[in-house]
Amino acid sequence: SRMATVSPPPADQVSSSPAADSSAVTVPPLPRIENNRPLIKMSFSRKRSTFGRYIQHTQYDASDSYRFCTSFVDPKFVTKRVERDFGAQNVKPRKTVAVQTPRYRKVNKMSQCETVLNENVQVDGDSLNNFLTTAQDKVARVLQRNEKFKLFEDDFAELATDDVVGTKTTNRLKKGDQTYTHMDNKNKKISCVDWQPKTKGVVAFAVVDPRPYEERVQSYGKAQSSYIVVWNFVDPIYPQVVLEAPADVLCFKFNPYNPNIIIAGLINGQVAMWDLKMVQDGEKQLKWTHSSLIELSHKASVNDLQWILHKQMKNDRLVENNSDSCNQFITVGADGKIIIWDIRIDNLKSSVKAGIRKNEKLKGAWIPYHTMNMHQMDGATEVTGQALSICQENPYIFACTSQEGDFLQGDWTPRIVSRPDEEYDPEEEHISKKEKSIITHSFRTEANGAHFGAANMIDRHPLFTDFYLTSGDWTFKIWKCGGEITRPILSSPYSEISSFVTCGKWSPTRPAVLFIGKSDGKLEVWDFLDKSHEASMIFTINTQASITSINFRVGTGASKYSVTICAVGTSIGTLHVVEMPRNLIKPHSAEEQLMSEFLKREEQCVRYYSQRWLHHSLKLDEIKQERDTREKAQNEVKKKSDAKSDEPDYNAMTEKFLSILQKYEENQEQLLHGEDEED
Numbered sequence: 001s002r003m004a005t006v007s008p009p010p011a012d013q014v015s016s017s018p019a020a021d022s023s024a025v026t027v028p029p030l031p032r033i034e035n036n037r038p039l040i041k042m043s044f045s046r047k048r049s050t051f052g053r054y055i056q057h058t059q060y061d062a063s064d065s066y067r068f069c070t071s072f073v074d075p076k077f078v079t080k081r082v083e084r085d086f087g088a089q090n091v092k093p094r095k096t097v098a099v100q101t102p103r104y105r106k107v108n109k110m111s112q113c114e115t116v117l118n119e120n121v122q123v124d125g126d127s128l129n130n131f132l133t134t135a136q137d138k139v140a141r142v143l144q145r146n147e148k149f150k151l152f153e154d155d156f157a158e159l160a161t162d163d164v165v166g167t168k169t170t171n172r173l174k175k176g177d178q179t180y181t182h183m184d185n186k187n188k189k190i191s192c193v194d195w196q197p198k199t200k201g202v203v204a205f206a207v208v209d210p211r212p213y214e215e216r217v218q219s220y221g222k223a224q225s226s227y228i229v230v231w232n233f234v235d236p237i238y239p240q241v242v243l244e245a246p247a248d249v250l251c252f253k254f255n256p257y258n259p260n261i262i263i264a265g266l267i268n269g270q271v272a273m274w275d276l277k278m279v280q281d282g283e284k285q286l287k288w289t290h291s292s293l294i295e296l297s298h299k300a301s302v303n304d305l306q307w308i309l310h311k312q313m314k315n316d317r318l319v320e321n322n323s324d325s326c327n328q329f330i331t332v333g334a335d336g337k338i339i340i341w342d343i344r345i346d347n348l349k350s351s352v353k354a355g356i357r358k359n360e361k362l363k364g365a366w367i368p369y370h371t372m373n374m375h376q377m378d379g380a381t382e383v384t385g386q387a388l389s390i391c392q393e394n395p396y397i398f399a400c401t402s403q404e405g406d407f408l409q410g411d412w413t414p415r416i417v418s419r420p421d422e423e424y425d426p427e428e429e430h431i432s433k434k435e436k437s438i439i440t441h442s443f444r445t446e447a448n449g450a451h452f453g454a455a456n457m458i459d460r461h462p463l464f465t466d467f468y469l470t471s472g473d474w475t476f477k478i479w480k481c482g483g484e485i486t487r488p489i490l491s492s493p494y495s496e497i498s499s500f501v502t503c504g505k506w507s508p509t510r511p512a513v514l515f516i517g518k519s520d521g522k523l524e525v526w527d528f529l530d531k532s533h534e535a536s537m538i539f540t541i542n543t544q545a546s547i548t549s550i551n552f553r554v555g556t557g558a559s560k561y562s563v564t565i566c567a568v569g570t571s572i573g574t575l576h577v578v579e580m581p582r583n584l585i586k587p588h589s590a591e592e593q594l595m596s597e598f599l600k601r602e603e604q605c606v607r608y609y610s611q612r613w614l615h616h617s618l619k620l621d622e623i624k625q626e627r628d629t630r631e632k633a634q635n636e637v638k639k640k641s642d643a644k645s646d647e648p649d650y651n652a653m654t655e656k657f658l659s660i661l662q663k664y665e666e667n668q669e670q671l672l673h674g675e676d677e678e679d
Helices: 018-023 125-148 213-218 350-358 591-646 650-678
Strands: 189-195 202-208 226-232 241-245 249-254 261-266 271-275 302-307 311-314 317-320 328-333 337-342 370-373 385-390 397-402 407-411 415-418 437-440 455-460 467-472 475-480 501-506 513-518 522-527 537-540 547-554 564-570 575-579
Touching: 189 547, 189 564, 202 249, 202 564, 202 575, 226 249, 241 261, 249 302, 261 302, 261 328, 328 385, 337 385, 385 455, 397 455, 397 467, 455 501, 467 501, 467 513, 475 501, 475 591, 501 547, 513 547, 522 547
Parallel strands: 189 249, 302 385
Antiparallel strands: 189 202, 202 226, 226 241, 249 261, 261 271, 302 328, 311 317, 328 337, 337 370, 385 397, 397 407, 415 437, 455 467, 467 475, 501 513, 513 522, 522 537, 547 564, 564 575
16 A cells, blocks of 8 residues: 655745855744545444453463564565566677588499309419418417407496495486386285396286285185286386286296296195296286195295206205206295105106005196105204295205294205115115115204294395395394304394384395395395495385385396396385496405405304303303302201291290299289188
């Protein structure tokens, strides 16, 4: 609104004479106020019911009588200013000049050449010998240079890097623009991820129902679907093929020699197999090719499986696998069994074939090749297997985790035990009649309280094969197998209560780096060359779901350190494919040696701690024994004193009786004297 303005006094009322100014001061009249806008009318009203109402005053301290009057912007009284943007630039004027280069018209041309042999050409022997003699040294030098240097190697990939973790620009995951999810993955979580070998850009993942067992039982009998979805990077919108499963798939693996074969472990204890060659043109779904006989499968869920690469089971022994194929795999279940399977369904050991001939139901069924039971060292406690890792050089040696959080080392090397002649099976050709023995299997397990909950994942170090990584509850731990140490050599600090450790994986290219997946959707990178008490880097994969599975795909040959892709599965059925930064792919100089020294140092610390603990425990036992001896002696003295106090004191009793008798006689005499006086 416009405000009233003040008009200046008339010019004739202001004295401008210097003499007048010096003699007297002329006071100008007051300025005249003029209204430039209509007056604002305001009215105040009051309810009639409030007329004459008694006003009650209250007393407050001066400190409590103040009120906060916060400032605010009133849109009715805002001073508007007109701003003018003006810019000046002092540069030379620019000109736009177009230049046209000559363009030649394209013409389809073809030229054909053929070798012309001239048999009449004669070469001078002396000139040829001189040429060969002159060029011999140069050609030999060039050939030796080609042998020394790798012509097809990526020089930029082999450049040396600084021994630092990286910068802000390199410590970033290169996330793919497209995540992989299927329309049937709603309300399901990814249980396992695997890359197809010998093929670029093909990844598969399995989804399961995340509901607890009680809710599953209530919905038992209803139609349910379980899948393994195979994706190709060429088409990120539609999957390449969807594999139907008879039950939820907890684990699966591609055959390393035949990428078309997929083996999966199911929640009902069965194993299933698919052959991608059976996919017809234009079809996107494929049912399982074979499934195991449920009566002879695991009695509980199949939690993990692994292929046996360099060996194969023949009857009751492992022999060398000299072929270019892999046909046998090993599974571990929650029922405490380890079962060896053969994808060649008709390939069975002789003792099993004899049983099949007697049972018609087993003909044509997929049954185990060999079955073993796991138990603790006491021989009575069963083990509920969760994750499995076998030594490919010697598959008799294995390590696994349990649902109770234990880390177990096992050895099922055959032991020869004698038996009577009548127990011989004539079809067991692998047993010599001269030995008169049967091969039995025994487990030597060593369990420790590794985790407070189920150890979901186990991973063997790619270079230091004696060290294993386990993850579960709020920590991850590194174990050393094959020694006297029965506790982890390294344990991570406990994370927050709401952030569980769901999975873990060693880096396939860097010996000192491992990756940890958390339930809050974060991926932690631990670089032991940098620090071992906390994660070196933390990447957020998904803020709305937890990470359930991690699997890497690395290059081969010269491109081994060029690109490493990581597939990360989440609990909402979404697969994220990320590319590792360069500093997490290329190993540092002498990293293998530094990591080996780090592991040895941690092992020595644990061994020293164990020895000191044993020494202090022995000393504590001695102190307890001395204390028990002293307490025993004190108890004996106390017992003797109590026994003495329990014996009757006849002298005291006699004195007490005599004193009572004396008082009685005195009372009788007083009574007699009183009667005589009355008489």
